[in-house]
Amino acid sequence: MKILLVTSEALPYAKSGGLGDFILSYSKALSKLGEDVSVIMPLYKQIRTKFPDVMKDFYDQFDFKMSWRTQGCGVFHQLLEGVNFYFLAMDRFDRDNLYGYGDDNERFACFVMAVNTFITRHNVYDVVHCNDWQAAVLPLLLNYNPKPIKTVLTIHNPAYQGWAGRNDLSEYFNLSTGYFDSGYVRLGDSFNYLKTGIMSADKINTVSKTHAQELLHDHTSFGGMGAIIDWCRHFDFSGIVNGLDQEVWNPLTDEILAENYDVHSYKEGKKTNKIALYRALGVSDDFDGPLFSAITRLSAQKGVERIMDIFPHLEEYHARMVVIGTGEMEEQFGSLAARYPNVIFIKRYDENLAHLVYAASDFFLMPSYFEPCGTSQLISMRYGTIPLVSNVGGLNDTVADVSRGKDATGFVFRNDDYFGMVNSFYAACSMFQNNRLDQMIVNGMNGDYSWSKSAKDYLALYQSIDWK
Numbered sequence: 287m288k289i290l291l292v293t294s295e296a297l298p299y300a301k302s303g304g305l306g307d308f309i310l311s312y313s314k315a316l317s318k319l320g321e322d323v324s325v326i327m328p329l330y331k332q333i334r335t336k337f338p339d340v341m342k343d344f345y346d347q348f349d350f351k352m353s354w355r356t357q358g359c360g361v362f363h364q365l366l367e368g369v370n371f372y373f374l375a376m377d378r379f380d381r382d383n384l385y386g387y388g389d390d391n392e393r394f395a396c397f398v399m400a401v402n403t404f405i406t407r408h409n410v411y412d413v414v415h416c417n418d419w420q421a422a423v424l425p426l427l428l429n430y431n432p433k434p435i436k437t438v439l440t441i442h443n444p445a446y447q448g449w450a451g452r453n454d455l456s457e458y459f460n461l462s463t464g465y466f467d468s469g470y471v472r473l474g475d476s477f478n479y480l481k482t483g484i485m486s487a488d489k490i491n492t493v494s495k496t497h498a499q500e501l502l503h504d505h506t507s508f509g510g511m512g513a514i515i516d517w518c519r520h521f522d523f524s525g526i527v528n529g530l531d532q533e534v535w536n537p538l539t540d541e542i543l544a545e546n547y548d549v550h551s552y553k554e555g556k557k558t559n560k561i562a563l564y565r566a567l568g569v570s571d572d573f574d575g576p577l578f579s580a581i582t583r584l585s586a587q588k589g590v591e592r593i594m595d596i597f598p599h600l601e602e603y604h605a606r607m608v609v610i611g612t613g614e615m616e617e618q619f620g621s622l623a624a625r626y627p628n629v630i631f632i633k634r635y636d637e638n639l640a641h642l643v644y645a646a647s648d649f650f651l652m653p654s655y656f657e658p659c660g661t662s663q664l665i666s667m668r669y670g671t672i673p674l675v676s677n678v679g680g681l682n683d684t685v686a687d688v689s690r691g692k693d694a695t696g697f698v699f700r701n702d703d704y705f706g707m708v709n710s711f712y713a714a715c716s717m718f719q720n721n722r723l724d725q726m727i728v729n730g731m732n733g734d735y736s737w738s739k740s741a742k743d744y745l746a747l748y749q750s751i752d753w754k
Contacts, residue, residue, distance in 0.1 A: 290411045291325045294420040299333045302384050305442050311531040315737035317368035329373035331380050340364045350403040353457045359400040374400050391450045394420040395458035402427045409433050413748045419448035422483025436751040439487035444508040448479030488751045491524045493659035494680035498525030527683050529737030530664040537669050542641040549731040552670040563646040575604035576718040579647040581640050584613035589653035592707040600628040603715040644669040649714050653707045657681050667730030674710045676701045695730040
């Protein structure tokens with residue numbers, strides 16, 4: 287099966303969020319299963335700067351039309367770990383950042399039109415798998431392709447949708463405004479990219495089973511996107527939980543750690559890494575209380591105020607907290623953290639420090655109000671760190687609550703429980719003091735978080751689509 291993943295970002299080349307991790311890990315998993323997989327994405331300025339080798343293999347060049355305008359596109363190719371990466375070179379992506387520009391709708395319309403032309407010129411793909419709003423109009427365009435192509439849209443974050451005007455259907459995509467007038471691509475008074483993909487892709491999915499159910503049962507959030515899926519595409523919608531790249535995230539081989547360890551040696555290994563972390567942070571390394579941590583975007587969605595609620599209780603329970611993060615709440619968070627000596631706040635993202643924090647911590651905090659899947663809870667369990675999470679999205683699917691007894695891997699509290707985070711903190715501290723955590727740690731470290739199962743689920747999704 288020839289599969290093309292269409293994306294606005296992918297590691298190692300360009301990443302803004304979890305989509306970048308998804309594309310690299312999933313494409314590698316497909317390749318290992320023997321599938322012929324390719325990834326197509328914009329050639330951003332930062333890729334040319336950091337990865338100049340991608341410019342060595344010039345693959346194709348063509349023009350395409352956006353209404354009356356003729357656009358040019360160059361294509362470069364690089365093979366990475368069995369995956370063919372194609373980079374589309376266009377002026378609109380020769381900027382410092384991936385997103386955040388006033389013309390993002392037009393930029394990614396240009397990208398989609400270029401991808402559509404690329405597919406037509408190299409008409410070899412059986413499945414075109416689009417990701418998020420940036421690629422969501424492509425399934426509608428592919429309905430006009432002379433060769434039948436199966437299409438899938440994965441919604442990684444329904445909060446971002448791509449909004450444009452009625453006339454942009456023809457100005458950007460050469461499509462009839464009748465699609466807008468009929469309501470097919472309209473949401474409110476706007477042309478909505480994500481809705482277009484939901485209506486036109488053969489199958490739609492999101493990145494966990496619980497998040498899929500949350501969308502189907504919530505008809506008001508995200509502009510009513512859940513209602514559209516429920517009413518129009520209910521039987522074509524599913525949830526497939528993300529996996530984890532277990533080659534990158536492996537405490538036994540992680541070169542960043544002060545000492546490697548596995549499920550048989552985690553006690554000594556985590557102790558050594560905790561000492562190394564404390565020394566790196568310039569705090570006393572003989573502290574023997576539990577270490578809580580969070581590596582997060584500091585936003586309301588991530589439940590940051592729930593983490594802040596724990597600050598006053600740390601000293602009482604002889605506990606410490608390390609938080610790595612940036613975001614819209616960083617000033618508020620930093621101001622409060624400065625009042626508590628047991629809170630260590632690092633206002634930047636540091637990859638090496640993040641690895642050490644996962645290995646050194648006893649508990650990991652992830653109290654999100656909304657989390658389609660999440661990766662940090664998987665990393666923490668793999669590193670023998672027990673997660674404390676809300677029962678939303680992928681957190682609910684991947685962490686087994688302490689009430690599960692011998693099968694537990696963490697603490698899961700109800701999202702609507704105002705005191706859930708603090709009560710989970712109390713319970714975690716109590717179990718730490720009574721040495722009752724070993725089974726949970728072992729369960730977490732022995733869990734299978736690999737991409738292999740998820741990749742097979744996606745292949746089954748592709749195969750469930752009837753040829754047009």
